[in-house]
Amino acid sequence: MNVEGMLVGNRVVVRSASEILSTLDADGTLDGLPFMPEMLDWCGKSFRIQRRVDKTCVEGHPMRRFPANDVVVLDSPRCDGSSHDGCKHGCRIYWKHAWLRAANEDASSNEEIQSSNRDTEQLRSRIKVKSDELRYFCQSTELLRSTEVFPPGRHRRMRVALTEIRNGDIGIFQALQLFALFIRQRILRMLxxxxxxxxxxxxxxxxxxxxxxxxxxxxxxxxxxxxxxxxxxxxxxxxxxxxxxxxxxxxxxxxxxxxxxxxxxxxxxxxxxxxxxxxxxxxxxxxxxxxxxxxxxxxxxxxxxxxxxxxxxxxxxxx
Missing domain, CATH: 2.30.30 (SH3 type barrels.)
Structure with a gap:
């Protein structure tokens, strides 16, 4: 799906299990970003786009970005950790464009939109929840590997902020409030x-x-x-x-x-x-x-x- 169809407020449908499975590699990831078991229940369901992901924080690193700029957040629940032994991190879930379709795209029937039990189990079998006996595998643990550093540039932060305003991620007034808070905190740290x-x-x-x-x-x-x-x-x-x-x-x-x-x-x-x-x-x-x-x-x-x-x-x- 093109970027124009992935703007804040647009309604999208999560693709079927078989469609999503076709996008994943052997580790259950697309461009390094895992599709997680906690996301299975939303196949075939409709949501609005809450946020485009033009940047993302990663623990211990400067702000990063997804190379293809093809990730959004939906107005769906946060991850409940149910398939990762009850992790309570409460992460927002990231969705690749390839896992979604515009809600106004033609669909022949609800039966075709919904995933069969067999398709769901095939998708589940592809998904990893652990890297080894001790280490878990999820969007959070793989975020560094699925993102990249921003290219150097003096005005990178300003360009990203303007993109977020243009895409409707944040309003101008909220952007000004956040910028004022950022300046305030920097001054406090300097003092x-x-x-x-x-x-x-x-x-x-x-x-x-x-x-x-x-x-x-x-x-x-x-x-x-x-x-x-x-x-x-x-x-x-x-x-x-x-x-x-x-x-x-x-x-x-x-x-x-x-x-x-x-x-x-x-x-x-x-x-x-x-x-x-x-x-x-x-x-x-x-x-x-x-x-x-x-x-x-x-x-x-x-x-x-x-x-x-x-x-x-x-x-x-x-x-």
Whole structure:
């Protein structure tokens, strides 16, 4: 499908299992990007394009891009990790153009759009979920291999931002807000703001609130949170990002508990305790549940969720 058919707001249909299978290599990937078992249930279903992926963050690397510029995000649920032993990363799923068709394309019948059980099982058998006994295989772990660095250029960031505005990914007002936030954070870092978030501990404390999905919580003050951190701005290895400090004092509800995450760099499952992710935080805008990439003057299509230790939160009474 051409780029013009893959603009924000356009309705598309996920192709059948047999059509998708024909695009995949022996590892179940297209241009290195895996089609995952969690995506199977959406074959034949219709969605709107939520975002074009003109750039993407990759753990430990500068912002990268897909060489063919043929990836979008749909208004479908995030990955639930059900086929990857319950990983709670909650990634947005990336979709290649070849796995989609425009909703207005002719289709002879629903039976032909839907995948047969045999087609689905053939596709499932092609898909990898592990590289070996310890390392998992998914879009997150393969993101570095399926993307490339941007070509050098002084105004690369500005060109990408203008493309995102032109494609309807973000509005001009939101782009200005994100740019202002980017500048603010850079100034804070230049002034030594990192040092204000370095805690006193060698071995950090923990607290268990046993928070459950839907419970109302309040983010503690910056001073209270810093008291739980080490010099690397982390608590028991879970790092604190600068954006999280914008939410101090705000209330929101628990999205779900986070007890295991696949490490994007190593592919190994990491076990967590006393951690949750939160719904959008009231008063913090539409990106109130997502981490912004500090090195970019805008948001990232990945929309990575922020993970919170329970010791950084307090339960709010329902009375």
């Amino acid at each position: 030594g703001y990192d040092n204000l978030l370095r805690g006193p501990h060698e071995r950090t404390p923990k607290q268990s609130l046993n928070l459950q999905p839907g419970e109302l919580v309040r983010v503690k003050s910056r001073a209270e949170i810093v008291k739980t951190l080490d010099r690397k701005m982390s608590n028991r290895g879970l790092g604190l990002c600068h954006e999280m400090m914008r939410y101090c004092g705000h209330e929101t509800k628990v999205r779900y508990r986070v007890d295991r995450l696949i490490n994007e760099t190593t592919g190994v499952m990491r076990e967590l305790t006393d951690s949750v992710t939160l719904n959008g935080i009231e008063g913090c805008g539409s990106l109130g549940e997502e981490c912004l990439c500090p090195g970019e003057p805008g948001d990232c299509p990945r929309g990575e969720l922020m993970y919170w230790r329970e010791i950084w939160l307090e339960r709010v009474s329902s009375q």
